[in-house]
Amino acid sequence: MKFEYQEYNRKATDDELIDDVKRVAKEHCLPSLSMHEYNAYGSFDNSTIIRRFGTWNHALELAGLECRNRFYTELELFNNLQHVWMAKGCQPTRRDMDNKQYSTISSGAYMRKYMKWSNALKAFVEYINQDVSDDSLYEVNSETRGHKTTRDINLRLRFKVMQRDNFKCCACGASPAKDPSVELHIDHIFPWSKGGETEIDNLQTLCSKCNLGKSDLT
Numbered sequence: 083m084k085f086e087y088q089e090y091n092r093k094a095t096d097d098e099l100i101d102d103v104k105r106v107a108k109e110h111c112l113p114s115l116s117m118h119e120y121n122a123y124g125s126f127d128n129s130t131i132i133r134r135f136g137t138w139n140h141a142l143e144l145a146g147l148e149c150r151n152r153f154y155t156e157l158e159l160f161n162n163l164q165h166v167w168m169a170k171g172c173q174p175t176r177r178d179m180d181n182k183q184y185s186t187i188s189s190g191a192y193m194r195k196y197m198k199w200s201n202a203l204k205a206f207v208e209y210i211n212q213d214v215s216d217d218s219l220y221e222v223n224s225e226t227r228g229h230k231t232t233r234d235i236n237l238r239l240r241f242k243v244m245q246r247d248n249f250k251c252c253a254c255g256a257s258p259a260k261d262p263s264v265e266l267h268i269d270h271i272f273p274w275s276k277g278g279e280t281e282i283d284n285l286q287t288l289c290s291k292c293n294l295g296k297s298d299l300t
């Protein structure tokens with residue numbers, strides 16, 4: 083139990099408590115916070131927070147942080163990992179998963195499921211390499227008349243295109259791995275509106291600048 087300084091007749095408001103939880107998470111770039119971590123850096127004791135909000139997870143929720151030990155489906159874990167990988171332009175480290183700038187699920191959730199970060203990466207790569215013919219890629223609806231594919235490029239296909247292009251812009255070679263401000267897009271080489279299909283051979287990786295330049299031309 084931590085000794086807390088308190089002014090006489092003054093009790094911290096709910097907002098002050100939650101703001102302090104937010105502050106600690108922000109200062110340490112953590113998507114979630116354990117009671118132990120909070121006690122190390124917080125201005126109050128975790129017991130004060132729990133007395134006020136009932137549970138630690140409830141306080142985290144109010145602070146807009148990820149709940150501890152939340153159960154994620156494998157697909158949620160993979161989708162998040164995929165976003166981080168594409169934003170970074172290279173294989174993420176365990177530490178990258180705790181960077182809120184890229185990741186919405188902390189490394190702890192992966193460790194709970196896979197025990198080791200390398201196991202999580204192996205499971206993810208296996209998932210990515212599965213045959214894609216069974217997913218929504220070839221779904222045909224009224225909007226896809228004249229096409230055998232939808233205009234939307236699903237997440238897995240996006241990833242495969244970027245992987246093939248080494249997470250670099252095909253036009254100028256820019257890569258978020260070298261310059262974190264670079265944002266990669268997936269572009270239809272032959273436009274979908276003109277009959278081009280959403281197939282890996284008709285897709286390429288472009289940085290946002292080159293992609294914008296291309297759409298200005300057409």
Ligand SMILES: [Zn+2]
Nearest residue numbers: 251254289292
């Ligand atoms: Zn470019």
